Amino acid sequence: MVATQEKQEKRTGQRLIGGPGILLVWLYGVMVVGAVSRSVYQIATEFDRAPLAYSLSALAGVVYGFITYTLVRGGERARRAARVCCAAELVGVLTVGTWTLVEPSAFPDATVWSDYGMGYLFIPVLLPLSALYWLRRARTA
Numbered sequence: 001m002v003a004t005q006e007k008q009e010k011r012t013g014q015r016l017i018g019g020p021g022i023l024l025v026w027l028y029g030v031m032v033v034g035a036v037s038r039s040v041y042q043i044a045t046e047f048d049r050a051p052l053a054y055s056l057s058a059l060a061g062v063v064y065g066f067i068t069y070t071l072v073r074g075g076e077r078a079r080r081a082a083r084v085c086c087a088a089e090l091v092g093v094l095t096v097g098t099w100t101l102v103e104p105s106a107f108p109d110a111t112v113w114s115d116y117g118m119g120y121l122f123i124p125v126l127l128p129l130s131a132l133y134w135l136r137r138a139r140t141a
Contacts, residue, residue, distance in 0.1 A: 093116060
């Protein structure tokens with residue numbers, strides 16, 4: 001029974017990164033590099049200027065990294081974890097995006113999720129929507 005479950009998880013994992021899933025993994029990987037490198041530099045050099053913004057960018061990078069890992073790992077548990085993280089990411093993008101529009105003075109410097117990811121070509125708001133769709137479709141495939 002365990003061997004059958006492992007085979008099923010391998011097949012499910014392959015579906016997560018097959019086709020458009022490969023593009024999602026690539027985009028999340030790019031976002032990991034962008035968010036983490038930006039936040040590490042900003043935290044190391046000018047943290048006192050905008051600690052909330054830089055901390056949120058670091059958090060975004062960690063979330064992107066976890067989602068990338070779960071998509072590559074595959075399997076049903078990883079797919080569920082990725083769905084939860086993508087939903088949390090979407091809530092974060094919408095919350096921070098709205099917050100930066102309503103109260104811009106709260107963020108003296110931009111985060112990855114500021115203005116719904118405008119500084120990143122709106123990829124931060126489009127990526128979780130695309131990933132949630134893909135993860136749902138991968139389960140039904």
